[in-house]
Amino acid sequence: MIPLDLTPYKSELRLKKEDGKVYVFDLIRSKWLVLLPEELVRQLLILYLIREKRYSKNFIAVEKGLKVNDLDKRFDLLVYNADTQPFMLVECKAPSVKITQDVFRQMAIYNMAFRV
Numbered sequence: 750m751i752p753l754d755l756t757p758y759k760s761e762l763r764l765k766k767e768d769g770k771v772y773v774f775d776l777i778r779s780k781w782l783v784l785l786p787e788e789l790v791r792q793l794l795i796l797y798l799i800r801e802k803r804y805s806k807n808f809i810a811v812e813k814g815l816k817v818n819d820l821d822k823r824f825d826l827l828v829y830n831a832d833t834q835p836f837m838l839v840e841c842k843a844p845s846v847k848i849t850q851d852v853f854r855q856m857a858i859y860n861m862a863f864r865v
Contacts, residue, residue, distance in 0.1 A: 825841040
């Protein structure tokens with residue numbers, strides 16, 4: 750794994766508090782989402798990809814469904830290249846979640862579906 754400090758992008762998050770819950774605005778889906786730890790990672794990574802790596806938000810898909818061995822699954826992020834072909838598949842985990850062999854297996858299975 751490559752260490753990646755996403756904390757500089759925290760100040761760019763659009764947050765609001767409503768009914769005792771904190772929400773974050775998803776730039777890709779244009780909607781407010783409850784700010785859970787995994788969602789924080791996903792939104793910070795989206796900002797990193799857009800600001801630092803210069804990916805257009807039009808080339809980033811978030812939490813879309815896919816079929817894997819006849820099972821319905823959802824990926825966290827899929828980045829497309831200029832030819833609109835899948836380029837990078839990202840699985841986001843909360844900072845407290847340990848990256849285990851099961852996580853790598855999950856990504857390998859998703860990778861087979863997209864051939865990324």
